[in-house]
Amino acid sequence: MEKKVLITGASGLLGRAIYRLFEEDPTWEALGLAFSRAKGKLCKVDLTDPQALEKVVDEFKPSFIIHSAAERRPDMVEKQEEQTKNLNVMATKNLCQVAVKNNAWLLYMSTDYVFDGKSPPYSVDAKPNPLNKYGQSKLDGEKVVLECNKDFGILRVPILYGELEFIKESAVTELFTKLTDTSKSFVVSDYEQRHPTHTRDVAKVIRQMLEKKLEGQALSGVFHWSGNEKMTKYGMICTMASVFNLPHSHIQGDNQPTAGAPRPYDAELDSSRLQSLNIGSYTLFGKGVHECLEPFYKQGT
Numbered sequence: 001m002e003k004k005v006l007i008t009g010a011s012g013l014l015g016r017a018i019y020r021l022f023e024e025d026p027t028w029e030a031l032g033l034a035f036s037r038a039k040g041k042l043c044k045v046d047l048t049d050p051q052a053l054e055k056v057v058d059e060f061k062p063s064f065i066i067h068s069a070a071e072r073r074p075d076m077v078e079k080q081e082e083q084t085k086n087l088n089v090m091a092t093k094n095l096c097q098v099a100v101k102n103n104a105w106l107l108y109m110s111t112d113y114v115f116d117g118k119s120p121p122y123s124v125d126a127k128p129n130p131l132n133k134y135g136q137s138k139l140d141g142e143k144v145v146l147e148c149n150k151d152f153g154i155l156r157v158p159i160l161y162g163e164l165e166f167i168k169e170s171a172v173t174e175l176f177t178k179l180t181d182t183s184k185s186f187v188v189s190d191y192e193q194r195h196p197t198h199t200r201d202v203a204k205v206i207r208q209m210l211e212k213k214l215e216g217q218a219l220s221g222v223f224h225w226s227g228n229e230k231m232t233k234y235g236m237i238c239t240m241a242s243v244f245n246l247p248h249s250h251i252q253g254d255n256q257p258t259a260g261a262p263r264p265y266d267a268e269l270d271s272s273r274l275q276s277l278n279i280g281s282y283t284l285f286g287k288g289v290h291e292c293l294e295p296f297y298k299q300g301t
């Protein structure tokens with residue numbers, strides 16, 4: 001197997017971190033795909049166009065495909081079910097078929113939202129039960145991946161933050177706009193339990209997985225990776241306030257379920273399958289979030 005990796009969604013929050021890690025590593029050859037934000041070295045491909053998708057994969061001939069592109073905003077998915085299905089399920093199926101044809105190993109990025117959040121922590125063989133259409137669409141994507149090739153991999157991750165293009169890009173960092181706007185008062189969820197995870201940690205975990213594959217390790221089926229600090233969105237704001245030394249008395253915690261698309265209460269992912277392979281990377285939330293938000297704080301949010 002050659003060290004050639006193709007990354008879909010390379011302009012997105014997670015795909016950007018994955019693409020960067022491989023691009024910066026001279027031992028790897030990486031091709032990043034994007035769509036509306038394709039710029040620089042990223043290649044513009046509409047993944048819902050099967051011919052365009054096949055052409056780019058056939059030409060690059062990757063040994064590995066990391067499929068990160070998706071519609072991942074739960075409230076958007078509720079409104080745009082058909083478009084979401086086209087991207088999260090149909091395009092995934094087409095990509096898997098092209099991966100099989102090219103002998104590439106595919107890793108599909110998925111989410112803790114495949115679980116209902118009623119009995120955490122969730123092991124890799126726990127039964128999914130998504131509460132909203134986003135979680136269902138990602139679970140449907142998982143099914144087409146393993147139906148196409150049971151040796152492909154699925155990596156479920158929880159709420160992400162990381163290097164940003166804009167502050168509202170992550171549901172975690174978007175909270176900072178409330179913290180810095182002391183002219184108003186805000187109510188923020190202090191109910192659902194989350195495990196904010198740095199995109200760079202996920203990227204490192206993926207690179208370690210691929211390195212294991214290259215050493216001949218069989219990696220198939222479902223994997224979980226998660227940060228190990230449990231907190232509500234209100235807890236995240238309190239940490240941000242502490243690391244930036246900012247007041248947060250204008251923000252109140254809300255102990256009722258969040259409005260909008262139903263969300264799991266606590267879908268904590270058990271990462272032990274990867275840990276047992278000596279795979280892992282952890283960034284402390286306070287340190288990681290400070291680093292991501294600092295450029296925005298200096299500019300003024």
Ligand SMILES: NC(=O)c1ccc[n+]([C@@H]2O[C@H](COP(=O)([O-])OP(=O)(O)OC[C@H]3O[C@@H](n4cnc5c(N)ncnc54)[C@H](OP(=O)(O)O)[C@@H]3O)[C@@H](O)[C@H]2O)c1
Nearest residue numbers: 009011012013014034035036037046047069070111159160
């Ligand atoms: N963000 C989270 O908190 C989170 C949590 C758990 C799991 N995940 C999973 O992680 C993966 C990555 O999420 P993310 O946060 O990086 O998402 P994101 O920031 O919303 O990025 C989505 C990516 O998909 C691309 N895309 C959208 N439509 C496309 C199309 N028709 N053809 C080609 N590319 C298209 C976008 O390209 P353009 O922007 O260039 O159009 C972008 O690169 C997803 O599978 C998601 O389900 C994310």
